[in-house]
Amino acid sequence: MRVLTAHGSAGLEFDTVVVVGAQEGSFPSLARNEPMFDLAALESRATQADRNRARLEDERRLFHVVRTRARRRTLFTATEPPGEEAGFTVRSRFVAELGVGWTPSPVVPGTEPVSV
Numbered sequence: 001m002r003v004l005t006a007h008g009s010a011g012l013e014f015d016t017v018v019v020v021g022a023q024e025g026s027f028p029s030l031a032r033n034e035p036m037f038d039l040a041a042l043e044s045r046a047t048q049a050d051r052n053r054a055r056l057e058d059e060r061r062l063f064h065v066v067r068t069r070a071r072r073r074t075l076f077t078a079t080e081p082p083g084e085e086a087g088f089t090v091r092s093r094f095v096a097e098l099g100v101g102w103t104p105s106p107v108v109p110g111t112e113p114v115s116v
Contacts, residue, residue: 006066017069022076024090028059063094076100 004012006027021027030052046054067074080089091102 006062009069010065012069013071014069015072016075017066017073018075018077019066020077021079022092022095023078024092027063027092028056028094030055030059060094063092067098078102 002014019027076092076095078089078091
């Protein structure tokens with residue numbers, strides 16, 4: 001098993017690929033990729049909406065790279081936040097665009113999730 005970033009997987013191929021965090025906010029992540037006080041960004045004629053669209057397209061291309069690394073199968077995972085926010089996970093729009101269904105985790109009463 002190899003643990004790689006999406007960028008680190010470019011050019012490689014595996015029988016099975018597991019994509020962890022296939023949820024909105026993680027993949028795609030639209031977090032700002034420029035400094036808060038970037039003079040070039042302030043002087044640019046591109047609006048924040050334009051920069052967001054460009055960032056989303058970059059994320060879409062990266063998602064394509066990741067999902068095409070598998071020879072046989074790709075497994076996408078998403079997690080729910082704990083506590084009051086449970087149930088509010090929005091799964092990745094990129095996975096939805098593939099038409100791939102999700103299998104919910106089984107709920108076993110009285111058990112706590114195990115983290116490693």
